[in-house]
Amino acid sequence: MDEKAIGIAHYRWFLERTLDRDHDHDHDPKLSKMYDLSGLELSEETQAHLDSLYEKEGRQPVLSKMVDLSAVGVSASAHAQLDSLYEKEGRWLKLSERYDLSAFGVAESAHAHLDSLYEKSDRSLNFYWFSEEEKPKADTTSGELVLHIPSGVRLDSLAKEPPKLSARMDLSGLKLSEAALAQLDSMYEHRQPPKLSAKIDLSGLGLSEAALAQLDSIYAGKGHWFGSRYNLAKEKLEGRVLYWFLAGELINTLKRGGSEAFAWAQRKWEEFQQINPHPEYNEAVLVALSAALKLQPGQAAPDFTLDDLDGQPVSLSQFKGQVVLIDFWASWCGPCIDDLPYLRQVKKKTADWPVVFLNISLDADDAAWREAIDEHEIKGVHVRADGWGAEVAKTYQVMGIPSYYLVDSQGLIVEDPGLRGNTDATVAAIEESL
Numbered sequence: 001m002d003e004k005a006i007g008i009a010h011y012r013w014f015l016e017r018t019l020d021r022d023h024d025h026d027h028d029p030k031l032s033k034m035y036d037l038s039g040l041e042l043s044e045e046t047q048a049h050l051d052s053l054y055e056k057e058g059r060q061p062v063l064s065k066m067v068d069l070s071a072v073g074v075s076a077s078a079h080a081q082l083d084s085l086y087e088k089e090g091r092w093l094k095l096s097e098r099y100d101l102s103a104f105g106v107a108e109s110a111h112a113h114l115d116s117l118y119e120k121s122d123r124s125l126n127f128y129w130f131s132e133e134e135k136p137k138a139d140t141t142s143g144e145l146v147l148h149i150p151s152g153v154r155l156d157s158l159a160k161e162p163p164k165l166s167a168r169m170d171l172s173g174l175k176l177s178e179a180a181l182a183q184l185d186s187m188y189e190h191r192q193p194p195k196l197s198a199k200i201d202l203s204g205l206g207l208s209e210a211a212l213a214q215l216d217s218i219y220a221g222k223g224h225w226f227g228s229r230y231n232l233a234k235e236k237l238e239g240r241v242l243y244w245f246l247a248g249e250l251i252n253t254l255k256r257g258g259s260e261a262f263a264w265a266q267r268k269w270e271e272f273q274q275i276n277p278h279p280e281y282n283e284a285v286l287v288a289l290s291a292a293l294k295l296q297p298g299q300a301a302p303d304f305t306l307d308d309l310d311g312q313p314v315s316l317s318q319f320k321g322q323v324v325l326i327d328f329w330a331s332w333c334g335p336c337i338d339d340l341p342y343l344r345q346v347k348k349k350t351a352d353w354p355v356v357f358l359n360i361s362l363d364a365d366d367a368a369w370r371e372a373i374d375e376h377e378i379k380g381v382h383v384r385a386d387g388w389g390a391e392v393a394k395t396y397q398v399m400g401i402p403s404y405y406l407v408d409s410q411g412l413i414v415e416d417p418g419l420r421g422n423t424d425a426t427v428a429a430i431e432e433s434l
Contacts, residue, residue: 019233032047049204049205053200061194064079066188067188074176085169086169096115100159101114101138166185196219196220197215217260243275262296297413297414301316301412302395302396309382327380332363332368333401336402340378349423359373361383362398363384406426
């Protein structure tokens with residue numbers, strides 16, 4: 001650790017990757033280390049029991065707990081067979097299935113070699129972002145796989161659409177019809193992670209229904225990685241570097257948005273103030289906390305004005321009296337395009353309601369923006385902000401896309417019900433917001 005490196009742009013990135021790698025290589029991850037369970041006030045004995053149950057039953061959900069196999073004609077006796085097959089062949093994607101390796105200059109004949117290196121690394125990847133690189137490239141000279149990415153290139157723009165489950169596993173032994181296989185693929189693609197209480201038997205912990213619900217909420221939330229990295233940093237780092245890094249984790253978490261992330265950051269902020277000897281880091285966190293407060297549920301959604309496809313100004317405030325689903329996206333964003341079928345269903349189910357789908361593109365390329373709208377037949381109101389540095393992206397603390405905000409008919413931000421991939425929850429939230 002080098003305090004002099006604090007001002008170097010890539011130093012935080014280096015520490016984040018190092019801590020994440022330490023986490024990934026921990027072959028005995030405890031639930032209590034992966035998630036922040038401090039709000040549950042569990043005794044040490046109960047926490048140890050929970051860790052033991054998670055290690056035994058809950059770390060990797062079987063396919064039959066993620067998909068209703070009976071709905072596609074898989075008999076109960078065949079569930080174990082399919083779960084075993086999924087564990088062996090279908091759980092993990094190969095590197096060549098995750099990313100377009102040709103974009104990294106890798107010939108197809110070398111895909112198998114890179115897939116093997118990826119598998120040996122326990123599916124952990126090293127990334128380096130460099131401004132001097134003109135094109136992405138893969139480097140194996142050190143014996144490990146390192147992906148070099150030019151600064152300004154988004155990693156998700158290099159991602160591939162994952163193959164269907166039926167293409168990753170040999171399901172011929174189940175003797176399912178083509179229609180049943182298609183249904184299985186669709187159900188798996190739109191699967192929702194099972195609740196922790198559905199994965200493991202928590203009845204022996206003696207928790208109340210409210211505590212069980214809170215535990216499920218923590219497990220389903222987005223606090224997994226930032227919580228574990230924060231705790232790991234306290235174990236691995238020291239001196240000014242430690243407090244600088246922890247402050248950065250709090251700030252980045254507050255920028256990620258969401259009530260669960262905000263609640264986690266608030267709890268850690270109380271602790272941080274007690275241990276941090278550097279006032280400048282407290283001041284930096286306070287600035288981020290103030291900005292995050294403006295985006296919490298019940299707060300007025302910050303207004304903005306952007307030009308539409310015809311060059312006419314569009315403001316959020318002009319839609320007061322209607323519910324607005326704000327969608328930050330871009331033409332080059334694979335996950336944004338993947339969400340379009342789900343969004344079409346939401347639009348179809350709310351067609352007769354006073355709802356506005358306000359699509360804010362972060363495309364720097366005007367032509368690419370317009371082409372994507374036409375190609376994918378994206379409905380709604382379209383405006384464009386010029387990239388990540390646009391004021392609206394900063395105001396709404398957009399750190400990744402797609403990013404959604406729901407604004408009710410009074411212009412207030414609504415609690416995020418899980419707006420990605422959950423049609424029913426999104427429609428219900430819209431209905432409550434009318």
